[in-house]
Amino acid sequence: MHGANHQIHHQSSSLVEDHLDPFSLVADELSLIGDRLRSMVVAEVPKLASAAEYFFRMGVEGKRFRPTVLLLMASALNVRVPEAFANTLGDDLTTELRMRQQNIAEITEMIHVASLLHDDVLDDAETRRGTGSLNVVMGNKLSVLAGDFLLSRACVALAALKNTDVVALLATVVEHLVTGETMQMTTSSDQHCSLDYYMQKMYYKTASLISNSCKAIALLAGQTTEVSMLAYDYGKNLGLAFQLIDDVLDFTGTSTSLGKGSLTDLRHGIVTAPILFAIEEFPQLREILDQGFDNPENVDIALEFLSKSHGIQKAKELAMKHANLAAEAIESLPETDDEDVRKSRRALVDLTQIVITRNK
Amino acid sequence: MFIYRGICRISKTAANYNRCRWLYSSASHQQLSHYSRFTSPISTSHEVLGCRVNNFLISRPFSSGGPQPSYEGSSINDPVDPFSLVADELSIVANRLRAMVVTQVPKLASAAEYFFKMGVEGKRFRPTVILLMATALNVKISKPTSEGVVDMFSTELRTRLQSIAEITEMIHVASLLHDDVLDDADTRRGIGSLNFVMGNKISVLAGDFLLSRACITLASLKNTEVVSLLATAVEHLVTGETMQMSTSSEQRSSMDYYLQKTYYKTASLISNSCKSIALLTGQTAEVATLAYEYGKNLGLAFQLIDDVLDFTGTSTSLGKGSLSDIRHGIVTAPMLYAMEEFPELRTVVDKGLDNPENVDLALEYLGKSHGIQRTRELAAKHASLASAAIESLPENDDEDVQRSRRALIELTHRVINRTK
Numbered sequence: 195m196h197g198a199n200h201q202i203h204h205q206s207s208s209l210v211e212d213h214l215d216p217f218s219l220v221a222d223e224l225s226l227i228g229d230r231l232r233s234m235v236v237a238e239v240p241k242l243a244s245a246a247e248y249f250f251r252m253g254v255e256g257k258r259f260r261p262t263v264l265l266l267m268a269s270a271l272n273v274r275v276p277e278a279f280a281n282t283l284g285d286d287l288t289t290e291l292r293m294r295q296q297n298i299a300e301i302t303e304m305i306h307v308a309s310l311l312h313d314d315v316l317d318d319a320e321t322r323r324g325t326g327s328l329n330v331v332m333g334n335k336l337s338v339l340a341g342d343f344l345l346s347r348a349c350v351a352l353a354a355l356k357n358t359d360v361v362a363l364l365a366t367v368v369e370h371l372v373t374g375e376t377m378q379m380t381t382s383s384d385q386h387c388s389l390d391y392y393m394q395k396m397y398y399k400t401a402s403l404i405s406n407s408c409k410a411i412a413l414l415a416g417q418t419t420e421v422s423m424l425a426y427d428y429g430k431n432l433g434l435a436f437q438l439i440d441d442v443l444d445f446t447g448t449s450t451s452l453g454k455g456s457l458t459d460l461r462h463g464i465v466t467a468p469i470l471f472a473i474e475e476f477p478q479l480r481e482i483l484d485q486g487f488d489n490p491e492n493v494d495i496a497l498e499f500l501s502k503s504h505g506i507q508k509a510k511e512l513a514m515k516h517a518n519l520a521a522e523a524i525e526s527l528p529e530t531d532d533e534d535v536r537k538s539r540r541a542l543v544d545l546t547q548i549v550i551t552r553n554k
Numbered sequence: 555m556f557i558y559r560g561i562c563r564i565s566k567t568a569a570n571y572n573r574c575r576w577l578y579s580s581a582s583h584q585q586l587s588h589y590s591r592f593t594s595p596i597s598t599s600h601e602v603l604g605c606r607v608n609n610f611l612i613s614r615p616f617s618s619g620g621p622q623p624s625y626e627g628s629s630i631n632d633p634v635d636p637f638s639l640v641a642d643e644l645s646i647v648a649n650r651l652r653a654m655v656v657t658q659v660p661k662l663a664s665a666a667e668y669f670f671k672m673g674v675e676g677k678r679f680r681p682t683v684i685l686l687m688a689t690a691l692n693v694k695i696s697k698p699t700s701e702g703v704v705d706m707f708s709t710e711l712r713t714r715l716q717s718i719a720e721i722t723e724m725i726h727v728a729s730l731l732h733d734d735v736l737d738d739a740d741t742r743r744g745i746g747s748l749n750f751v752m753g754n755k756i757s758v759l760a761g762d763f764l765l766s767r768a769c770i771t772l773a774s775l776k777n778t779e780v781v782s783l784l785a786t787a788v789e790h791l792v793t794g795e796t797m798q799m800s801t802s803s804e805q806r807s808s809m810d811y812y813l814q815k816t817y818y819k820t821a822s823l824i825s826n827s828c829k830s831i832a833l834l835t836g837q838t839a840e841v842a843t844l845a846y847e848y849g850k851n852l853g854l855a856f857q858l859i860d861d862v863l864d865f866t867g868t869s870t871s872l873g874k875g876s877l878s879d880i881r882h883g884i885v886t887a888p889m890l891y892a893m894e895e896f897p898e899l900r901t902v903v904d905k906g907l908d909n910p911e912n913v914d915l916a917l918e919y920l921g922k923s924h925g926i927q928r929t930r931e932l933a934a935k936h937a938s939l940a941s942a943a944i945e946s947l948p949e950n951d952d953e954d955v956q957r958s959r960r961a962l963i964e965l966t967h968r969v970i971n972r973t974k
Contacts, residue, residue, distance in 0.1 A: 312762060315735070317753040335736050338758055339796060342732060345762070346789040349769065353785035356778040365769030372763045376662040376756070 216541035216548070217258075220265040223296065224258055227265075231300050234347060245311070245340035260306065260404055261299040263432065263545065267411045267425055268295040269538035270527065294355055294414050301364060302407045304348040309371040311341035360410045367406045374398030378464070387480055389470045393434070401433030424523045428542065431520035436549045438513035441466035442506055443554065445497075460496060463487050467512065469496065472505035510550070517546040636961035636968070640685040647681050647719050654720065654767055661752075665760035666767075668748045669727045680726060680824055681719040683852065683965065687831045687845055688715040689958035690947065714834055717771055721784060722827045724768035729791045731761035736795065737882070780830045787826040794818030798884065803904050809890045813854070821853030844943045848962065851940035856969045858933035861886035862926055863974060865917075880916060883907045887932065889916065892925035930970070937966040 217224075235247055314337050345368070352361050377385075377395040385391040408429035412422040445468055447455035459466050463486060473479045479499045482492050500506070521543045530536065637644075648670070655666040733739070734747040735754050741747055749757040765788070772781050797805075797815040805811045828849035832842035865888055867875035879886050885903055893899045899919040902912050920926070941963045950956065 309762075312755075312758050315755045315758045317755050334754060335799070338732055338735050339792070339799065341758070341762075342792045343796065345765065346785075346792040349785040349788050350782075352769075353778065353782040358773040358776045358778060358781060361781055362770050362773035365766045365773060368762060368766035369770070372759045372766065373657065373659055373662060376659045376759055379755070380659070380661045 214537060214541060216266060216545050217262055219538065219541050220262055220269075223265050224261055227261055227296055227299050227303075228258070230296075231303055234300065234351070235304070235344065245336045259436075260302055260407070263404060263429065263542070264295070264299045264302065264407055264411055266538045266542050266545070267408050267428070268292065268415070270524065270535060270542055271412055271415045271417055271421065271425065272532070272535055272538075291415060295411050297351055297355060298360070298364075298407055298410050298414065301348045301351050302367075302403060304344045304351070305364065305368060305371070306403060308341040308344035308348065309368070309375070311337045311344070313375050355414070357414065359413050363406045363410050363413070367403050370398040370402035374400075374402075383484055386465055386483060387470065387473055389467070389474075392465070392467065392470055396434060396437050397430070400437045401430045404433040405429035421527065424526055428520045428523040431516040431523065432546060432549060435513045435516040435520065435546065438467055438509050438516065439550055439552065441468060442509050442513070443552075445500065445506065447554075457493065457497075460487055460493055467509040468500060468505035470505075471508040472496075472500045472503035475503045475505070513550050517550045520546045634957055634961045634964055636686060636965045637682055639689075639958065639961050640682055643685050643716065644678055644681055647685070647716050647723075648678070650716070651720050651723060654724070654771065655764065657763070661756060662760060662763060665748060665752055665756045666763050668751075668760070669730065669743065670723075678723075679856075680722050680827070683824060683849065683962070684719040684722060684827050684831060685716070686958045686961050686965070687828050687848070688712065688718075688835070689954055690944065690962055691832055691835050691837055691841065691845065692950075692952065692955050692958075711835065714775055715831055717775060718780075718827055718830050718834065721768045721771050722823060724764045724771070725784065725788060725791070726823060728761040728764035728768070729795075731757045731764070733795060736799065775834070777834060780833055783826040783830050783833075787823045790818040790822035794820075794822075806885050806903065807890065807893055807900050809887070809894075812885070812887060812890055816854060816857050817850070820857040821850045824853045825849035841947065844946055848940045848943040851936040851943065852966060852969060855933045855936040855940065855966065858887055858929050858936065859970055859972065861888055862929050862933070863972075865920065865926065867974075877913070877917075880907055880913055887929040888920060888925035890925075891928040892916075892920045892923035895923045895925075933970050937970045940966045 232247065236243060315334050348364070352364055355361075374395050374397075377391070377398065381391070405426045406429070409422050409426040412425040417425070441459065443455055444457060444459045444466065445455045460469070465483060469479070469483070473483070476499045479496060482495050482499070485492055487493050487496070524539050524542050527539065652667065652670050655663070655670060657663045657666065730742060731748055734742055735749045735757050738749075739747045740750050747757075748760065768784075772784055775781075794815050794817075797811070797818065801811070825846045826849070829842050829846040832845040837845070861879065863875055864877060864879045864886065865875045880889065883906070889899070889903070893903070896919045899916060902915050902919070905912055907913050907916065944959050944962050947959065
């Protein structure tokens with residue numbers, strides 16, 4: 195499982211050579227999890243199966259960022275059984291623990307995908323407007339049912355871990371995801387321009403999942419409260435850094451200049467960190483915001499303000515601050531001589547850099 | 555109110571019992587004469603099969619305790635009204651539920667609270683069963699020197715049992731919210747459905763929210779077996795709904811498939827909650843199974859009569875019910891029995907029940923068949939099995955325990971004799 199895989203992943207060109215690529219460190223295990231996930235969501239009803247599997251299909255899983263973090267965290271917290279105990283017993287325990295931690299990764303993915311499916315549910319106005327309204331309606335029902343299916347599977351898998359603290363943690367994640375999505379659906383004009391509101395929403399929608407599952411990994415490993423909180427802090431700050439850079443990339447795309455990004459957030463009326471920083475410098479921008487972005491001219495005006503401001507830069511700085519906090523959390527972990535553990539910790543620290551230097 | 559109940563369990567004289575019942579029955583707007591409150595606990599098979607006893611107590615599915623006349627010398631065979639036995643505790647549970655679904659996001663709060671509002675909570679059937687089961691299984695705690703200590707244990711355990719009632723309601727309401735989106739429902743519990751009033755998406759999100767709150771509460775009980783049981787119930791709800799949404803023609807005509815689906819959609823939650831009560835009170839595996847069997851059979855009986863009432867409504871003749879099942883293409887037990895007698899009915903069903911002519915045709919066949927009667931018989935069978943489970947519980951002299959068990963048995967009668 196801790197196969198020393200020295201291949202450098204093609205995406206991480208900015209890494210120093212003697213650092214191992216975080217993703218390849220856990221590549222084998224990720225396949226294992228991917229397969230298990232696909233078999234877990236097999237359903238007897240074909241339509242449901244394809245809906246649920248949609249996001250777990252080979253190649254569609256994205257970078258599998260979350261599971262990577264969780265597996266690395268598991269290794270980073272891997273406390274060796276003392277030599278006094280028979281090694282075979284130690285190995286069995288280690289293997290069982292590792293399985294359970296892998297289960298956390300699976301459960302986390304199921305919760306994540308369930309929330310994506312439920313977030314996609316459209317309201318009646320939207321379903322009626324569509325010309326293919328039957329499809330849209332069927333799409334709704336399938337989304338709800340498939341999401342429920344995944345959530346219920348996650349519940350059962352959670353129960354099987356026989357750790358009620360972990361159940362509470364991951365149930366809280368579901369609550370946060372829902373809260374974050376509702377916050378996004380219902381922002382008032384004041385809240386729209388508040389960085390605090392935005393960061394809170396971002397924590398709920400993005401960081402809570404990874405922070406609480408990191409903490410769950412620590413709890414399963416029988417770690418102390420302090421260590422569990424460090425794991426939590428790593429996940430939280432990594433998640434926030436990731437999302438902030440996501441926000442920037444939505445404007446800049448693969449270039450450092452504006453407007454080359456997809457601008458999806460803005461076009462959907464979702465106001466993110468760069469714009470919020472820009473508003474601090476140019477209060478007039480707020481009026482544009484209030485008018486809404488259905489009008490493409492407003493998009494252009496907003497971009498103009500943004501480029502005049504330090505919005506992008508400030509967002510990047512904030513991301514960096516969180517990335518550093520994440521790295522610090524790892525560095526505060528109790529010292530260890532174990533080479534595998536140290537390797538994983540370095541990988542986790544590297545991830546904090548990858549997250550902020552990536553350009554897509 | 556709650557403390558009184560604890561004290562009641564210790565001092566078991568009839569006088570104290572009466573005083574306690576008086577004190578903790580909440581005032582109700584319903585004025586009833588003394589004898590009309592109670593129905594005979596003994597029902598003959600004659601009553602059960604085919605004929606509906608028109609008892610107006612039963613016709614009000616929800617009855618809270620009214621001011622009760624005190625009576626001296628209560629005997630073991632006194633009839634009991636299940637709902638009033640737990641009325642006060644139900645209020646406590648309802649209040650706690652309302653407090654539990656509070657959130658800082660206003661839209662989510664109003665969505666989550668929607669069905670826990672005063673007056674809309676439904677029959678509160680499930681919590682009633684659960685609270686009665688809690689008393690029915692009450693393990694005798696050996697009396698220590700200080701009475702205060704016993705109260706504390708009773709209270710803490712009782713609170714945990716009440717949590718099961720709360721968790722069960724949250725899971726149930728979450729599933730209702732999602733089902734209404736799946737069914738495009740307009741109304742629920744006599745008011746606009748949440749998806750109709752606030753939109754599909756918030757309904758789905760609110761359902762998820764309730765589910766997560768239920769899981770958090772579940773986790774706080776720190777009993778992993780109970781967590782497993784109720785997680786399984788959640789999975790069963792989804793499985794049942796999936797079965798309902800995606801039946802093939804073959805499956806739609808199968809009684810086995812239908813009963814399996816009914817177990818998943820209706821009986822699993824209550825049976826697993828009853829079992830959880832047993833586990834939390836430290837009962838043996840046998841007793842836990844009996845509690846489970848009670849819940850399961852009660853749930854099945856309930857659903858089967860629901861199926862009948864959808865056709866018959868408040869009259870014994872067909873077609874006076876709302877017919878919503880059949881109009882939605884959902885084939886229930888009466889129709890399935892009718893198909894056994896008239897195989898050609900299956901063709902009608904396969905052609906599709908969107909067409910009102912087919913609905914009428916199907917109703918004709920049903921009228922000619924013994925479908926309604928056989929469904930009632932099946933319901934009665936399950937109701938008897940539920941009663942039998944209670945009667946098989948280990949003997950217990952405690953009056954409260956005996957009374958709750960009578961109430962649970964009474965429920966099995968009400969479930970099959972009700973007219974709505």
